[in-house]
Amino acid sequence: MRWTSYLKLLVVIVVAVFPILLVTSSIALINTSPTSSASTLRELAARLGIHIGSAVSYSALTSDAQYAHILGQQFSAITPENEMKWVSVEAQQGVYDFAQADAEVQFAQHQHQLVRGHNLVWFEQLPTWLTGGTFTKAQLAAILQQHIATEVGHFRGDIWQWDVVNEPFNDDGTLRNTLWLNALGSDYIADALRWAHQADPNAKLFLNDYNIEGIGAKSDAMYALVKGLLAQHVPIDGVGFETHLDLQFGLPPMIKENLQRFAALGLDVDITEMDVRMSLPATSDDLTAQANVYAQLMQDCIAVPRCVDFTVWEYTDAYSWVPNAFAGEGAADIYDNNLAPKPAYDALIQALQEPVAPQVHGH
Ligand code: G3I
DSSP, rough: OOOOHHHHHHHHHHHHHHHHHHHHHHHHHHHHOGGGGOOOOOHHHHHTTEEEEEEEEHHHHHHHHHHHHHHHHSSEEESSSSTHHHHOOOOOOBBOOHHHHHHHHHHHHTTOOOEEEEEEOSSSSOHHHHHHHOHHHHHHHHEEEEEHHHHHHHHTTTTTEEEEOOOOOEEEEEBOHHHHHHHHHHHHHHHHHHHHOOOOTEEHHHHESSSSSSHHHHHHHHHHHHHHHHHHTOOOOEEOOEEEEEEEGOSSOOOHHHHHHHHHTTTTEEEEEEEEEEEESHHHHHHHHHHHHHHHHHHHHHHTTTTOOEEEEOGGGOOOOOHHHHHTEEESBBBBBTBBHHHHHHHHHHHHHHHSSOOOOOO
């Protein structure tokens, strides 16, 4: 065959095959390029340098495969809801059981998630040997130090952020009258942070509380406390704003400004336990209003560079603590009882997709 014949044959082949190539490559494009609506919360949050977390219930994790699947797919951080608390790990003095918390940490590592450790010093969920015991000040300090050293030491290297002291304040901004404050005075907060730092120097250490999201007496008190701790070079890396909201009370005032003033001290400012409860049964207007509240908080987090984590306190109404604690209220989470996403989920996706004032996160 002469070369001109080869050329003609080549042209015929190219003309015939080109449309087929075009169609198949566009099908491939459609199939492989992630459309924005198909993106998960964790993918979208990662683009902004934010971790999106959920509390995790050990019983749900080990009995509900769909719950576990969504938790891994949508979230880049988890917080054990109860399994790292004192009564769970040291129900008997000096006898530690980390089995459930270890399983949660393993799940997180498998899913490439970070873990918030919750919590080391609190006034709730304490074992009866502790609440019912009679101890001197020195004994109680030794018990607290031992507990912190053992738990933080056990998880050394596996925990991103520890809630070292949980809920230290009353709503009026005075320190809460707890076992710890009564016996050890206000120094227990600085001591706990120092002991935690000794046990895992790389974990970020937090104080965590509720009703400190907006500016007011309680957040002013937290602000004064952390400023004082920083001045004394006590190891503290962040403040957790729990953000347990109720639709009937609306949003607390000046959340973004509040986060900014703590961030200006050089601290991380994370949303650590968000949910938005409402009276049941929930109407579709309620669910829309709830979605707006979630979106607003996400926008505030996105606008403040030191807000590096946005955690919901269980992602699904199926396992929410709310109905047990507030009679007649619930529907507080971003997935419903059947593990279907609610308008609040869509609102978070949208807030992450189209941030109003995106900032570079981290430090
Ligand atoms: O494990 C026992 C079980 O053995 C027993 O049969 C059952 C009977 O009531 O109780 C079980 O313990 C419960 C535990 O959750 C585990 O399910 C406790 O009664 C119950 O009080 C406990 O509630 C937890 C609550 O903290 C404790 O105060 C909630 O699940 C948990 O969501 C909630 O989380 C707190 C954060 O740690 C701190 N910030 C506020 C947030 C909401 O209250």
